[in-house]
Amino acid sequence: MTTPGLTWIYAVVPDVADGLLDGMTGVAGEPLRALTAPGLALVVGSVPREDFDERALQQHLADLRWVETAVRAHHRVIAELARTRRTLPLRFATLYRDDRGALSFLRGAGPRLQAALDRVADRDEWGVKAYLDAPVPDAPATGPADPPDGAAAADDRPGTAYLLRRRAQRDDRARRFEQAHERARQIHAALADRADEAAEHPLQSAEASGRAAPMLLNGAYLVEHARAAEFGAAVTELGRRTTGVRVELTGPWPPYSFVEIDAEPVEPAEPAGPVTGSAPAEGG
Amino acid sequence: MTQPTPWTPDRSYAPQSRAAMAPAPSANLADLLERVLDKGIVIAGDIRVDLLDIELLTVKIRLLIASVDRAREMGIDWWEHDPSLSSGKRDLSLENRRLRERIGELEAARSADRDRTDRAAADGDRADEAPPVRRRRSTRSEP
Numbered sequence: 001m002t003t004p005g006l007t008w009i010y011a012v013v014p015d016v017a018d019g020l021l022d023g024m025t026g027v028a029g030e031p032l033r034a035l036t037a038p039g040l041a042l043v044v045g046s047v048p049r050e051d052f053d054e055r056a057l058q059q060h061l062a063d064l065r066w067v068e069t070a071v072r073a074h075h076r077v078i079a080e081l082a083r084t085r086r087t088l089p090l091r092f093a094t095l096y097r098d099d100r101g102a103l104s105f106l107r108g109a110g111p112r113l114q115a116a117l118d119r120v121a122d123r124d125e126w127g128v129k130a131y132l133d134a135p136v137p138d139a140p141a142t143g144p145a146d147p148p149d150g151a152a153a154a155d156d157r158p159g160t161a162y163l164l165r166r167r168a169q170r171d172d173r174a175r176r177f178e179q180a181h182e183r184a185r186q187i188h189a190a191l192a193d194r195a196d197e198a199a200e201h202p203l204q205s206a207e208a209s210g211r212a213a214p215m216l217l218n219g220a221y222l223v224e225h226a227r228a229a230e231f232g233a234a235v236t237e238l239g240r241r242t243t244g245v246r247v248e249l250t251g252p253w254p255p256y257s258f259v260e261i262d263a264e265p266v267e268p269a270e271p272a273g274p275v276t277g278s279a280p281a282e283g284g
Numbered sequence: 285m286t287q288p289t290p291w292t293p294d295r296s297y298a299p300q301s302r303a304a305m306a307p308a309p310s311a312n313l314a315d316l317l318e319r320v321l322d323k324g325i326v327i328a329g330d331i332r333v334d335l336l337d338i339e340l341l342t343v344k345i346r347l348l349i350a351s352v353d354r355a356r357e358m359g360i361d362w363w364e365h366d367p368s369l370s371s372g373k374r375d376l377s378l379e380n381r382r383l384r385e386r387i388g389e390l391e392a393a394r395s396a397d398r399d400r401t402d403r404a405a406a407d408g409d410r411a412d413e414a415p416p417v418r419r420r421r422s423t424r425s426e427p
Contacts, residue, residue: 006331054331062391068313071320092320095331127315201318208314220319256319 005030005046006053007096010077011254012088012106012113016041024080027073028052035103040113042106043081044099057093075254082124082254086117089254116259123222124252128191128235129209130184130217132177133246177214180244184216187238187247194231195221199257216245220257228252 008027013020016034024032026045034041050056060066071092078089096102106113192198201218209215223231232249239247 052331057331067317071313071316075316075320089320097331204314204318210314218318250315253319 004098005048007099007102008045008047008052009090009094009096009102009105010043010045010074011081011090012117013041013043013081013085014039014117015085016043020081020084024077025073026077027070032077035099035106037103037106037110040106040110040117042102043077044102047095052095057095061093078254078256086121087254088113088116088120088259089256120222120255120258122225123196123255124225124228125255125257126195126221126223126228126231126235126249126251127253128187128217128219128221129204129215129248129250130187130219130239131209131211131213131215131246131248132180133213133244176244181216183242183245187242187245188217188219190238191219191221191231191234194227194234195223197222197258201257213246220253222255222258 005028008030010026010032016036021032021034021043026032026047028045028047028051030045030047032043032045034043036042051060060070074092078087081087082089096105188198188200199220201220203215203218206212206214221231235247235249239245
């Protein structure tokens with residue numbers, strides 16, 4: 001090791017007993033270690049400055065390939081921790097200049113972190129996405145859907161008839177989309193009832209979802225382990241019962257969408273270089 | 285009522301491999317990005333990387349552009365045929381190229397801008413910089 005690295009933080013767990021971190025590596029392939037406070041452990045790794053200081057990181061973040069690799073590495077650590085522990089994931093790219101800053105965060109935010117750990121105890125996040133089923137290609141309008149005046153106009157004014165037919169088609173599609181959207185809201189409400197907490201992510205475009213059909217719901221649900229099977233069954237059942245909507249379940253995820261506790265550092269870290277004068281005491 | 289559930293939670297936390305069994309194996313990066321980049325405990329750290337601002341936008345746009353080709357490989361072209369989505373038969377690759385060029389311009393402008401800002405910041409008081417990154421609340425719970 002040449003220069004001291006920066007401290008990348010992954011997650012907060014209650015403890016790292018039983019060799020939890022043995023053999024685990026992080027975003028820079030670095031071995032993981034823990035900074036501890038009573039009842040809490042912050043899982044961290046030392047990452048090289050030349051790749052992770054502010055400027056290098058900004059550049060890396062513009063490289064999708066780098067982002068994907070690093071995001072998956074960050075996730076892999078969190079997912080592995082969550083397999084056996086209550087886990088609070090930290091957002092990607094949360095960095096301190098050294099362990100001292102990270103420790104002061106851990107100590108300062110201790111009670112809130114404990115409370116957040118309790119909230120996610122014995123729970124997983126499940127993702128449920130709903131899509132419009134059976135995308136509607138530009139099919140010729142069917143007879144019964146034609147408005148009466150459109151049919152009347154068809155004889156002498158084929159252009160008008162065509163436009164009317166197109167409009168009816170478009171209206172029909174909009175109506176079906178609206179209905180499907182409404183059903184997706186109902187699905188979300190039904191699932192939120194079965195979950196301890198619910199959240200929504202922005203709808204993904206077709207390009208991002210990899211699905212042709214428009215997305216109607218991108219929900220996340222915090223569900224007790226004991227109720228996971230029941231939740232999965234509810235998703236299946238809602239999907240089968242709801243016409244015009246296709247439902248997809250992902251998970252279990254670590255509780256990414258449910259650990260938002262705004263844990264700002266109690267005092268901003270000293271705006272100095274790697275070594276500051278005195279460690280900020282968060283005695284409080 | 286007991287329904288057979290196709291997903292038995294196994295505590296493996298591997299949504300990507302689980303989804304690999306499902307029809308669409310490609311959606312997972314988007315799922316992961318929206319969770320990992322935008323979620324999790326928000327603390328400022330003392331290295332400031334503004335994931336929520338331009339950079340994240342860039343990342344997301346890049347993701348979308350990268351995925352268009354992939355989606356087309358998978359035979360997904362529905363939006364090209366829907367006038368409300370594609371505004372006619374506009375050539376997607378042309379638009380794709382325009383977007384790439386535009387992103388290039390934005391990135392060039394931004395990095396030049398950033399260089400200037402960095403130099404200025406190096407001279408000035410760090411406290412004058414933008415406040416610590418704070419995640420906007422985008423998580424909504426439906427009552």
